Amino acid sequence: MTATSTLVTGDGLEDRTSVPPRRRRGARDFFGRLPIRLLIAVLLIIEVYPMVWMFLGSFKTQSEFLNEPFWSLPQSWSFENYIEVFTVGEFGTYIKNSIIAVFPSLAIILVFGAAAGFALEVMVWKGRGTVLLLFLAGIMVPAQMILLPLFSIYFQTGLTGSLWPLILTYTAIGMPLTVFMMATFFRAVPREIFEASTLDGASILRSFWSVGLPLVRNALFTVGLVQFFFLWNDLLIALTFTTSSELRTIQVGLLNFTGQYGAVQYGPTFAAIAVNVFGTLLIYLFLNQQVMKGLTAGSVKG
Amino acid sequence: MHTVLGDKRAIFVLLGPALLVYSVIMLFPIIWSLYYTVQDGNPIVGFEFNGIQNFVTFFQDPAAWQALAFTLQYAIVLTILQVGVGYLLSLLYVFWLRRASGLIRTIVFFPVVLPTVAIALLFQRLFEAAPTTGPVNSLLNAFGIASVDWFGTPAAAFWIIILMDLWRSMGFYAVLLYAGLVDIPEDIIESARIDGAAGWKLIRNIVLPLSLPVFLSSLIFSINGTLKVFDTVVALTAGGPGNATTPLTLYMFRTSFSYGEYGYGSTIALMLTILCLLFTVFIFRSTRRDLTKEGAL
Numbered sequence: 219m220t221a222t223s224t225l226v227t228g229d230g231l232e233d234r235t236s237v238p239p240r241r242r243r244g245a246r247d248f249f250g251r252l253p254i255r256l257l258i259a260v261l262l263i264i265e266v267y268p269m270v271w272m273f274l275g276s277f278k279t280q281s282e283f284l285n286e287p288f289w290s291l292p293q294s295w296s297f298e299n300y301i302e303v304f305t306v307g308e309f310g311t312y313i314k315n316s317i318i319a320v321f322p323s324l325a326i327i328l329v330f331g332a333a334a335g336f337a338l339e340v341m342v343w344k345g346r347g348t349v350l351l352l353f354l355a356g357i358m359v360p361a362q363m364i365l366l367p368l369f370s371i372y373f374q375t376g377l378t379g380s381l382w383p384l385i386l387t388y389t390a391i392g393m394p395l396t397v398f399m400m401a402t403f404f405r406a407v408p409r410e411i412f413e414a415s416t417l418d419g420a421s422i423l424r425s426f427w428s429v430g431l432p433l434v435r436n437a438l439f440t441v442g443l444v445q446f447f448f449l450w451n452d453l454l455i456a457l458t459f460t461t462s463s464e465l466r467t468i469q470v471g472l473l474n475f476t477g478q479y480g481a482v483q484y485g486p487t488f489a490a491i492a493v494n495v496f497g498t499l500l501i502y503l504f505l506n507q508q509v510m511k512g513l514t515a516g517s518v519k520g
Numbered sequence: 521m522h523t524v525l526g527d528k529r530a531i532f533v534l535l536g537p538a539l540l541v542y543s544v545i546m547l548f549p550i551i552w553s554l555y556y557t558v559q560d561g562n563p564i565v566g567f568e569f570n571g572i573q574n575f576v577t578f579f580q581d582p583a584a585w586q587a588l589a590f591t592l593q594y595a596i597v598l599t600i601l602q603v604g605v606g607y608l609l610s611l612l613y614v615f616w617l618r619r620a621s622g623l624i625r626t627i628v629f630f631p632v633v634l635p636t637v638a639i640a641l642l643f644q645r646l647f648e649a650a651p652t653t654g655p656v657n658s659l660l661n662a663f664g665i666a667s668v669d670w671f672g673t674p675a676a677a678f679w680i681i682i683l684m685d686l687w688r689s690m691g692f693y694a695v696l697l698y699a700g701l702v703d704i705p706e707d708i709i710e711s712a713r714i715d716g717a718a719g720w721k722l723i724r725n726i727v728l729p730l731s732l733p734v735f736l737s738s739l740i741f742s743i744n745g746t747l748k749v750f751d752t753v754v755a756l757t758a759g760g761p762g763n764a765t766t767p768l769t770l771y772m773f774r775t776s777f778s779y780g781e782y783g784y785g786s787t788i789a790l791m792l793t794i795l796c797l798l799f800t801v802f803i804f805r806s807t808r809r810d811l812t813k814e815g816a817l
Binding site: 254257258261262264265266268271272275283284287288289326330331333334336337338340341342343349352353356358359360361362363364365366367368369370371373374386387389390391393394397409412413416421422423426447450451453454457458468469472473475484487488490491494495498499501502506509510513514 | 524525526527528530531533534535537538539541542544545546547548549550552553556563609612616617624625626627628629630631632633634635636637638639641642643645646651652653654655658687691692695696699744747748750751754755769772773776777782785786788789790792793796797800
């Protein structure tokens with residue numbers, strides 16, 4: 219035991235490679251690591267507790283909120299608050315609007331973006347560097363720059379008052395990052411593959427569809443996830459182009475939720491937050507590795 | 521062979537749709553927005569050319585200066601905190617938790633995927649003073665400190681905004697920086713250790729310089745994101761108390777859509793764009809090495 223050369227000094231840098239099997243579970247080891255363990259415990263509580271509190275709160279009644287301390291458990295597990303969210307709060311409509319606005323945009327972004335990425339990275343032509351830079355510029359410019367002209371355009375073409383402004387704006391605003399990421403992914407595919415498929419008689423469009431797309435299937439999925447989170451959680455664009463309450467997306471609906479009653483209705487508010495959080499949280503629970511990889515790769519968006 | 525990969529018609533078919541959508545809905549409006557900055561009015565009452573009047577107004581408008589000051593203060597404080605705390609977390613992952621860090625990484629990361637509006641409403645309740653006492657004030661009361669009206673004073677409201685965004689983003693920056701740290705070759709760390717470097721010395725002299733590229737790109741992402749803050753402020757404080765926590769983005773939004781001043785709104789948006797560019801260039805310039813390659817992804 220004592221023959222291991224590993225020093226335990228508390229900063230733990232010494233055994234990064236940990237060549238000898240770490241069998242030591244002695245008192246010194248335990249107390250040496252105690253501060254770190256405490257730190258991690260505090261970190262986890264800070265991250266997870268608000269979610270637990272939200273979940274418990276969504277089952278409490280108004281009087282429980284006003285009279286019981288914050289750590290009390292709900293007295294009954296009734297779904298009344300959730301029912302109120304969907305009846306009085308019209309969250310069903312908001313969720314439907316969000317789905318109608320986000321998913322068609324997402325599909326168009328992925329197909330157009332992958333095609334453009336292919337054209338910019340696999341195809342050989344003059345000026346493709348310039349076009350890629352043109353797309354990159356769109357990542358840097360704040361969305362505030364395009365809101366006012368778009369508002370005029372949608373107003374003059376009579377699109378205001380429908381979900382079209384959201385679908386169109388989402389499609390465009392997701393394009394630069396998608397094109398950029400897809401180009402990066404196609405860069406990793408050897409060009410010989412496409413040369414071989416064209417030698418076998420496939421047209422270049424066919425090569426893209428039947429060879430290129432399946433090769434970047436995983437990347438497409440990752441980019442799709444990233445864009446889904448950006449669009450689903452968007453507030454600025456939804457707030458700008460939502461001209462009537464029937465057009466509210468889930469984020470705009472939640473923002474206006476507390477104002478509807480005058481005094482804050484705690485239970486329904488917590489249930490509404492829970493409903494909003496639930497979708498993204500569920501996706502993250504199942505796909506956390508892809509989400510982490512995608513979001514950090516897509517962080518050029520800033 | 522290049523004749524096939526250079527097929528003009530195929531390039532047009534593949535690139536055309538994306539470029540068309542992007543040009544019509546982003547590039548064209550950006551240019552149009554520049555044109556608005558020398559106009560006065562809105563689409564309903566019509567526009568009138570007024571030269572550089574909007575820019576003059578911007579520099580003489582106390583509300584604009586206040587919004588600019590808040591934006592800068594928020595962006596600088598939050599960038600330092602989220603990259604700093606993210607870096608500490610990533611060091612924790614790499615050097616203390618090592619292979620066991622997967623679960624912790626996943627848990628600390630998750631708030632970044634949650635909708636800002638939902639988190640903001642939750643934080644309003646967490647820091648509530650009346651009519652119910654939220655968890656934070658309850659804890660203060662337990663230590664004999666009176667409840668604080670967090671959203672009633674500008675300074676407290678500012679720190680709540682910072683705190684909420686830090687809570688949301690630190691796990692994200694930790695994973696981003698973690699990717700840079702695990703790329704440092706093991707033998708460099710090993711040989712430095714043999715040479716007697718340990719603890720803080722090892723981090724300062726070996727780890728920090730080697731992870732500089734990813735550190736700087738994190739700074740650039742962070743400053744670009746924080747200068748554009750909108751959702752957090754709108755949902756958490758609505759710019760208040762008064763206008764104390766109103767950033768440029770929200771001021772632009774109100775100017776344009778509440779007061780119908782499209783020209784002035786576009787001018788504020790342009791100022792914000794220039795601010796983002798200046799900061800990005802400044803961070804790039806402040807390093808001697810060319811980081812464009814690593815910085816891209």
